[in-house]
Amino acid sequence: MIESPSEIARRLAENAEAVCRHYLSNGRREGHYWMVGDVRNTPGRSLYVRLTGHGEGRASAGKWTDAASGEHGDLLDIIAASCGHPVFSDTLVEARRFLSLPLKAGHPSGRTRRARTNAGTPEAAQRLWTRSLPFGGSPAAAYLAGRGITDLSGCEWLRFHARCFYRPSADDAPDVRTAWPALIAAVTDEAGAVTGVHRTWLHPNMTGKAPVATPRRAMGQLLGHGIRFGKTGPVMAAGEGIETMLSLRQAMPGMPMIAALSAAHLAALEFPAGLKRLYVACDNDPAGEGAFVRLAGRAGEQDIEAIALLPQRDDFNSDLMAIGLDALTARLGTMLETSDVAKYLQSR
Structure with missing residues (x-):
């Protein structure tokens, strides 16, 4: 049984076009890329998935970038967003099913939980925001002080989360932690409605960012x-x-x-x-x-x-x-x- 998320991501990348045709069915192939609107399979051309490539980083097969939002990731992110998975384990189950791999113990039927709130949506962002703590005096404020930032007046859209979930990518170490302290920032429209959040994962000692491949990520309508x-x-x-x-x-x-x-x-x-x-x-x-x-x-x-x-x-x-x-x-x-x-x- 394949346990490593990075190994599953690699297997998906070997079948990148098949993954895109299944989970991003509203897109189409153009040269070496699959073009679609976004990770939720909206029609359009903003997001492009590399179908071929070698080596590491964004130039490898299976990596995608959304030109409109600046977001990027791998095919596990595509599956999570298109299926609306609330937890990463559901995404791994779905990926194993797609690759015809044995399912992990505890998922004999391969069923996933029904998503209460789709991952990456404004609703999911608002939920994370409400679960975060006041920023003043928090460890995240200490992190900013280490960057020369001490005057935090007018920063009501900043909060702190002591154990914010981090979904490992194919570029992370196999044993990377999946929860880190994080600086949480709310993305808002002009009316003050929260449309997204940005997360900066921090090292527990607050001397810098967490030792992960992508210590900054955003979700929601940005x-x-x-x-x-x-x-x-x-x-x-x-x-x-x-x-x-x-x-x-x-x-x-x-x-x-x-x-x-x-x-x-x-x-x-x-x-x-x-x-x-x-x-x-x-x-x-x-x-x-x-x-x-x-x-x-x-x-x-x-x-x-x-x-x-x-x-x-x-x-x-x-x-x-x-x-x-x-x-x-x-x-x-x-x-x-x-x-x-x-x-x-x-x-x-």
Whole structure:
């Protein structure tokens, strides 16, 4: 009997097209890829599954990426989402059945439990959010302090989970733990409704992220939404990562901000009503530059001024850690409009 999830994922990858035809039946093959709308088998072309490939990482067969959301994974994720499995063991049972492998003890009939809430949906995200704990004084706050982030005012959409489930991927060690402490961030729409959550799994000693293949994952409806800090206003800042935007808030705690979670999400961010000027914290890579170009183009169509904030290193948290808050504040002062320097920038 095959017990390892990574071995099952490998066997699924060897039959990637058959898996896609069965679980993503609304898609179709185009060259070396299977194209479909999303992991829940919605018609479209946003998600692509690699059908052939060698080696490791996203270039190998069976790996998928959703260009709209920035999410990625393997074929076990596809089976879990398309079947709506509430627990990972149900996904393994279904995968074994598809591969005609012996079922594990305790599942003689191969039946799976009926999903009360589909994995990855806004409802599942809301359920995780309600089960998480207040953030203030939590171990996750200690983790952020280690990243130079100590001012957490306006961070009501952050929480902590002491044992957040982590589903191992094919890139994880066979004996990786399936529960870790986690920083939980709610993705909301402009009305304040929770549409998704982002999880950052942490090492138990809070000195860094958990030693897993993908320590950051998001679920729910993410496109157009984000993690919000402060109330919306005519001047705001937006960027990709949570720690990037929290680093900027150390220097500009009064400026409303949104973390969109990925370059693709940043480019597709929905503009809050009344927005006149948007500062865009660009990650220092081609994806970050491309996201700014696309977002700035959309902003211009709505008479919103878009201004790039450029880090010296890969992102603003790296800058904060390397040069300190005083130097970061001074540098931001050279990039903001004069009126915004007086209104938002902390005097040091």
